């Protein structure tokens with residue numbers, strides 16, 4: 001291997017979105033601003049963090065606890081105007097609106113267009129360099145060493161190829177990462193995602209007149225989630241308040257379930273039609289108008305994809321790390337990806353610095369990032385992935401019945417903390433359960449709960465080093481294969 005000293009930078013961060021800028025600031029913080037850190041993003045600096053041509057597409061909601069996680073560790077603080085509106089939590093409603101389950105606790109609705117500007121300012125202040133308007137195409141690999149040593153892409157402004165080397169590349173280019181998909185080194189990282197593990201999502205940012213009072217449709221203090229297989233097949237719909245009469249409203253679908261619904265009903269609805277129908281149906285929102293304010297311009301309508309599986313089983317290779325959506329971190333149940341991206345990027349920055357300071361950016365040296373992320377967040381995602389698959393197979397009637405009868409206070413507390421519910425009441429009320437489908441549902445809930453316990457324990461035993469990973473992954477696959485064949 002050539003000397004690590006001969007590289008252009010210590011760390012190159014590919015993608016200057018939410019995760020990329022935190023990873024950069026974290027590395028700058030933990031190194032005492034002694035490392036050369038370069039963030040490369042394909043957008044111009046004034047539009048950094050933009051996911052797609054339709055904008056910074058997101059539901060914009062994040063739990064306060066994860067923002068605090070970052071602030072307490074690396075001193076980055078967010079406030080007004082990048083935090084647009086505070087909320088007391090998330091309420092998930094059953095299709096009949098009769099049962100509400102609270103999620104997550106205090107949180108914020110962000111302005112995703114303004115946040116990257118604040119993040120860039122913080123990173124630049126900490127000595128990070130930012131190269132904008134470069135679309136990265138590939139990773140550079142050192143001859144015969146199975147090690148990533150840089151990035152390559154197009155620099156149209158200078159009509160040239162952009163090529164830079166580093167001791168470590170941190171990939172934060174989001175769910176469609178071409179760097180991960182074409183990863184040119186031997187590694188345990190999974191390169192491709194199954195299409196059923198991706199949700200098509202879209203949302204509007206609207207100002208509106210208030211037609212009615214109904215807190216199951218709009219609540220300025222709570223993010224509302226509607227579970228409904230007709231409104232959002234295989235996914236869910238949301239109404240997140242951005243003020244007293246401003247809203248982020250949208251939904252996510254699983255393509256397979258959406259296609260099946262279109263076929264069943266003999267229609268050809270698009271995602272946009274489905275969202276428009278959902279807005280129409282809302283009894284509080286009247287005369288919705290796309291927000292035209294400067295802070296939302298170019299961002300008030302958009303669609304994008306989000307992953308709903310567990311994070312990549314391994315997130316490091318020689319000279320390479322994956323963070324945020326590039327690593328499939330959004331929570332399988334509600335596609336919340338900001339929280340895990342914040343946690344992972346904060347950890348990744350520190351692990352990167354430690355590896356560089358010990359002159360070893362090999363897979364083995366970076367391995368503890370896998371472990372630390374799992375201990376702080378990732379331990380629960382496989383169980384939630386199984387739960388998500390089970391939920392996607394339910395009818396609205398089953399969801400109504402299950403939310404009404406099978407959730408104890410303890411389950412609600414668990415869900416509030418983002419954990420898998422235990423459904424311990426299911427066994428006790430067994431003989432009183434009405435209908436064969438609901439009995440089957442009860443059995444499945446008890447099954448997912450038992451399996452979740454095993455999966456959480458398995459994740460807490462994630463290997464300490466790469467040598468035993470294959471064995472660990474085999475056991476994981478055995479658990480998941482059994483569950484996935486049950487919930488096909």
Ligand SMILES: Cc1cc2nc3c(=O)[nH]c(=O)nc-3n(C[C@H](O)[C@H](O)[C@H](O)COP(=O)(O)OP(=O)(O)OC[C@H]3O[C@@H](n4cnc5c(N)ncnc54)[C@H](O)[C@@H]3O)c2cc1C
Nearest residue numbers: 015017018019042049059060061136174324325336337338
């Ligand atoms: C409709 C929708 C609603 C959502 N709602 C919520 C929500 O309410 N709460 C929540 O927690 N999560 C939500 N999520 C998920 C959340 O938005 C993501 O988890 C989060 O943005 C991940 O940040 P990231 O930095 O990993 O990736 P991204 O935000 O996708 O950033 C990637 C960055 O990399 C850049 N980039 C990409 N490719 C290249 C390349 N080749 N070269 C250079 N630069 C590149 C992009 O331009 C961008 O700046 C939602 C997602 C969607 C689609």
